[in-house]
Amino acid sequence: MKKGKQPSLNNLLEDTSFINWAKESNQNDVAFWNKWIEQNPDHVDIIYDAKAMVLGISFNNTSLDKSKVDNALASVLKKIDNKATTKQPKKLFNLNKTMLRYAAVMVLLITSAVMIYQLSDKATTVVHKTAYGEIMDLTLPDGTNVVLNGNSEIQYEKLNPRSVTLAGEAYFKVRKKLETNAKFWVHTEDLVVEVYGTEFNVNSREEKTDVLLDEGSVKLLLENGDRKQMVPGDFVSFSRNNKTLSQEKVTSELTYASWKNGTYIFNKVPLAEVLKYIGNTYGLETNYQNEELKDIIISGGIPNQNLNICLEAIQKSTGIKIKHIENELLIINNTINQN
Amino acid sequence: MLNFLTTFSRRSTKKMDCLADKSVWYSFIEGNVQAYSAIFRNFYPGLHNYGLKISGNETLTEDCLQDFFVYLYDNRENLGEIKSIKSYLFVSFRRALLKSLKKERAFTSEIPEQAQLENFEFSPEEIAIKQEFTAIKTATLTTILNTLSKKERESIYLKYYSDLKVSEIAIVMDITYQSVLNNIQRAFSKIRKELENKAVQEIFLSN
Numbered sequence: 001m002k003k004g005k006q007p008s009l010n011n012l013l014e015d016t017s018f019i020n021w022a023k024e025s026n027q028n029d030v031a032f033w034n035k036w037i038e039q040n041p042d043h044v045d046i047i048y049d050a051k052a053m054v055l056g057i058s059f060n061n062t063s064l065d066k067s068k069v070d071n072a073l074a075s076v077l078k079k080i081d082n083k084a085t086t087k088q089p090k091k092l093f094n095l096n097k098t099m100l101r102y103a104a105v106m107v108l109l110i111t112s113a114v115m116i117y118q119l120s121d122k123a124t125t126v127v128h129k130t131a132y133g134e135i136m137d138l139t140l141p142d143g144t145n146v147v148l149n150g151n152s153e154i155q156y157e158k159l160n161p162r163s164v165t166l167a168g169e170a171y172f173k174v175r176k177k178l179e180t181n182a183k184f185w186v187h188t189e190d191l192v193v194e195v196y197g198t199e200f201n202v203n204s205r206e207e208k209t210d211v212l213l214d215e216g217s218v219k220l221l222l223e224n225g226d227r228k229q230m231v232p233g234d235f236v237s238f239s240r241n242n243k244t245l246s247q248e249k250v251t252s253e254l255t256y257a258s259w260k261n262g263t264y265i266f267n268k269v270p271l272a273e274v275l276k277y278i279g280n281t282y283g284l285e286t287n288y289q290n291e292e293l294k295d296i297i298i299s300g301g302i303p304n305q306n307l308n309i310c311l312e313a314i315q316k317s318t319g320i321k322i323k324h325i326e327n328e329l330l331i332i333n334n335t336i337n338q339n
Numbered sequence: 340m341l342n343f344l345t346t347f348s349r350r351s352t353k354k355m356d357c358l359a360d361k362s363v364w365y366s367f368i369e370g371n372v373q374a375y376s377a378i379f380r381n382f383y384p385g386l387h388n389y390g391l392k393i394s395g396n397e398t399l400t401e402d403c404l405q406d407f408f409v410y411l412y413d414n415r416e417n418l419g420e421i422k423s424i425k426s427y428l429f430v431s432f433r434r435a436l437l438k439s440l441k442k443e444r445a446f447t448s449e450i451p452e453q454a455q456l457e458n459f460e461f462s463p464e465e466i467a468i469k470q471e472f473t474a475i476k477t478a479t480l481t482t483i484l485n486t487l488s489k490k491e492r493e494s495i496y497l498k499y500y501s502d503l504k505v506s507e508i509a510i511v512m513d514i515t516y517q518s519v520l521n522n523i524q525r526a527f528s529k530i531r532k533e534l535e536n537k538a539v540q541e542i543f544l545s546n
Contacts, residue, residue, distance in 0.1 A: 009520055045528070052527035056499040057480070058467035064384040072401065073379050076408045077372070083413065143362070 006043050012050040016263075017303045022054040026263060026301045028313040127155040130168075132283040133307060135259070140164070143175035144184060149203075149259055150281035163187070169203040169259070169281075174216075190240040192221040205280045208239035263301045264310075271296040271318065275329060282307055286329045293320060293331050364424050368415050379408060382425070385501055386432050392459050392496060393433065394440055407435045426507035429497070433511060459492045460485050465500075476534075483533045487526050490514075494522035 012018045020026035021033035037047060128148060130136045136148040141161040148154055152168020163185040174184045176197025186193040188204035191211075198216025202209065211220065213230045220228040223240060228247075230236060237246045259281070266274055272294035275286045288294055302313045311322045311329075323330040366374040383404070390400035411418075411431075421427045463481045484492065490512070497503045497511060505523075509516045 009524060013520075048531065049524045049527050052531060053523055057484075057495065059465050059500045060467045061500070064387055069380055069383050072383060072405055073376055076379065076405050076412075077376070079405070079409045080412050083409075139362075 007046065009046060009050055009053075012047070013053060015306070017306065017309045018050070019054050020263075020303060022051040026303065028301060028316065029303060029309075031316070032309070032312070124158045125155055126158055126161075127153065129153040133281060142177070142184075145173040145175075147171040151283055166202055166204055168205060169201070171199070171201045171259075173199045190238050191223070194219040194221055206276070207241055208237055210235065210237045263303055265301045266298045268297050268299050270294060271298055271314075271320070271331070274298050274302075274314070275331070278307075278310065279329065284324075284327055284329050286331065288331045289333055293333060296320065361424070364421070368418065370415070375412060378424075382428050383408075386428060389429065389496075389501060390432065390436050393436055399439065399443065400436065403436050403439050404432065407432050410435075423504075423507050423510070425501075426503060426510045429501070429503065429507070430511045430513075459489050459496070461492070461496075479534070479537055480530070483530050486533075487529060488522075491522045491526040491529075494519055495526050498523060 017029040017032060020029035024030055037044060128136060128138055130148050130150050130152050133150045135150060138146040138148060140146060146154060147170060149169040152170060154164055154166050154170060156164040162182060165187045172186065174195050174197050184195045186202055188202065188209040190209040193202060193211055195218040198218055199214040200218055201212040212235045213232050215232055218230050220230065220236060222238060228236060233249055235248050279286050296318050298317065300317060303309050311324060315322055319334050321332040321334045323332060363374045363377055367378055386404055387400060390404055391397060394400050461481050461484045463478045466477045466480055493512060494508060497508045505519050506516055508519045
């Protein structure tokens, strides 16, 4: 948000950082907007209108008695049923029509069979790909929800949507198939995640695959045939190249899967790792003026839907200067720069 | 921080509900009665309340709503591609209800069309009492809400009561996206000013 200009209502309402301020949910954003307001007293009205719109009014949902809904549904279903049965006797050429109907069904079946056969070779792979910094919400045909992080790609065969291939990072909420107990697989370069119904995060960047399990249970199938069972809170990292498997217990899933909620949350993470992560989702390379800068420790939430705000937040909390030139981030020590 | 997480997780589940709705909708179109019943259960209460707000007449609302659902089933194959199920149901039901209201009122008296939303009123019981809201403030807010224009009231209702998106409200009320935003902004602007006035009055009265 630039200084001096009257912000538009639309922009404010779609700005994650602004919403965070209105809800007082992210300290960086609160600080940013409080300062902004101080500097732009002329626009206070629209800011407070927009804040009121974000917070809204909470209504008690005087929800209808369930029995009332059931009764209404029963009477509607009866009306539908009655209509269907009263219509039937009116038909004159009953036999002919049923014959026709069968014929139509047969034709339909044959054509669809032919089409499925023709299609089965081509265009049966579904691919979803996100641009740098874009987050995409998907529902697979089986009801599984996938949140795809920036610069990531997921694909699956139309006929087998419960086996997907992932490059990049995604969060999965797998719908359990109670009737069939069907499994769900995520393939990465390094391993296969096998699940029944659960919530987990997979990140296959940096020539390794990280899997974080939020809920339920998953099994990892490694190339050498090894299997690894995970329980909620487990964070496992495996690299095909050096065949090392590391496992740790995550006390809070925030650090690893918070991206899907619009904020990165880092808990005592060195700057080099933070920027590597951000670089991956936005397609940026990072260069440091001196190596010591890499070790600056960062803790806290950083809004991730707008790169500029994201970088601004890092600059503020560390005191470093970040120059963003095309596809490169240049990290400069602020105090040296001023001299 | 916790607060932030709950609001976001709530938002994301809402989004997922919408996506799940779509597949239920398609099986309803194919004639699946279970899917139809699920849609009915999901939307009946919200539409019922919306209808009540518009008409102020329970029997009329219920009759019209049930007829509307029967119509929906009978014509399911001709409904075409639907972008948002919720806004589709709200706008179609609104149209049907206004039609039958017109019919009914033609018998009783001549009331101009605009007066049809006369009953769009809020009651203090409907406003959730947050911790910072005393009972007095809730009553005040209700009074202020009811002084807003009908369009502003309906916009507020659809946004925060029925949980529709701005783009969906635009479809339901048949106005532009920007007009919806303006309605809501104007409403809150008024509410803010009125609440400030009231607060000032209270200070003087208590002294």
